[in-house]
Amino acid sequence: MRKQDLTIVKIGGKLIENEERLSSFLNDFSALNGLKILIHGGGNMATEIATKLGFPTKMIDGRRITDANSLKVIVMTYGGLINKTIVAKLQALQANAVGLCGADGNSIVSKKRAVKEIDYGFVGDIETVNTRFINSLLEQGCVPVFSAISATREGQLLNTNGDSVAAEIAKAMSSIYNTQLYFCFEKKGVLANPQDENSVIPEIDHKKYQQLLEEKVISEGMLPKLHNCFEALDHGVNKIFLGNADVLKMGNSCTKIIK
Ligand SMILES: Nc1ncnc2c1ncn2[C@@H]1O[C@H](COP(=O)(O)OP(=O)(O)O)[C@@H](O)[C@H]1O
Numbered sequence: 001m002r003k004q005d006l007t008i009v010k011i012g013g014k015l016i017e018n019e020e021r022l023s024s025f026l027n028d029f030s031a032l033n034g035l036k037i038l039i040h041g042g043g044n045m046a047t048e049i050a051t052k053l054g055f056p057t058k059m060i061d062g063r064r065i066t067d068a069n070s071l072k073v074i075v076m077t078y079g080g081l082i083n084k085t086i087v088a089k090l091q092a093l094q095a096n097a098v099g100l101c102g103a104d105g106n107s108i109v110s111k112k113r114a115v116k117e118i119d120y121g122f123v124g125d126i127e128t129v130n131t132r133f134i135n136s137l138l139e140q141g142c143v144p145v146f147s148a149i150s151a152t153r154e155g156q157l158l159n160t161n162g163d164s165v166a167a168e169i170a171k172a173m174s175s176i177y178n179t180q181l182y183f184c185f186e187k188k189g190v191l192a193n194p195q196d197e198n199s200v201i202p203e204i205d206h207k208k209y210q211q212l213l214e215e216k217v218i219s220e221g222m223l224p225k226l227h228n229c230f231e232a233l234d235h236g237v238n239k240i241f242l243g244n245a246d247v248l249k250m251g252n253s254c255t256k257i258i259k
């Protein structure tokens with residue numbers, strides 16, 4: 001029997017900050033047929049609030065170095081302001097959204113990243129996704145909305161890259177559903193020339209990905225994003241797309257990740 005479809009969408013922090021683009025995106029998201037899950041970032045807003053509080057931000061290859069103060073800002077910003085704003089807007093669009101972080105329902109258990117060359121601080125690498133719990137929400141007609149936060153078995157909250165949260169949820173839920181994963185960010189897709197908004201690469205396979213890495217066409221936040229795309233593709237996720245706030249609209253140009 002064919003599995004039921006599940007759509008998983010990650011929305012990046014730069015889109016969340018723009019009220020018009022966020023509303024338009026949430027309209028499209030709420031109108032999607034079938035079961036769905038939303039994951040959001042909020043990196044830019046956390047940086048802005050941390051700066052106002054006098055905590056400088058350090059990023060390495062698109063990943064935040066998270067000390068105790070930045071973790072507090074992150075939990076308040078992602079788990080509080082952004083998550084609840086999105087949930088309220090989705091409720092107004094008749095989607096029964098439920099806001100979560102990885103600690104809720106023990107949904108995403110992670111491990112603090114081991115210190116190798118770099119000490120990332122309170123950053124989590126996901127170990128398990130509680131598919132039973134997430135599925136119970138879907139079966140009740142809820143739309144889970146996850147922030148980019150996970151927790152250890154010992155109860156330590158950890159900052160967790162939003163793209164990784166989306167990819168790990170999609171991978172895990174692929175055991176039950178036919179999954180499609182969308183990464184929604186500022187650009188129309190992966191660009192051959194990051195300065196040219198119209199240079200969207202329509203399809204990327206493993207070979208092209210290696211080539212883009214070698215040619216250094218991808219950098220910063222695009223590095224974890226594409227890494228997560230191929231992780232998901234290699235672990236059962238059926239379809240993966242990268243595009244801007246209009247990526248859920250029919251016929252919109254974007255990048256498709258293929259085998
Ligand atoms: N080849 C590329 N194509 C598109 N964006 C790229 C590319 N290389 C680097 N980037 C950068 O990566 C960013 C996306 O990563 P990130 O900011 O982490 O996304 P998100 O909004 O999901 O947090 C783009 O806004 C762009 O600045």
Ligand SMILES: CC(=O)N[C@@H](CCC(=O)OP(=O)(O)O)C(=O)O
Nearest residue numbers: 013041042043063064148161162
């Ligand atoms: C460990 C790590 O880097 N976590 C990310 C989580 C937020 C995120 O992914 O937000 P965007 O989607 O807006 O980039 C961060 O703090 O920036």
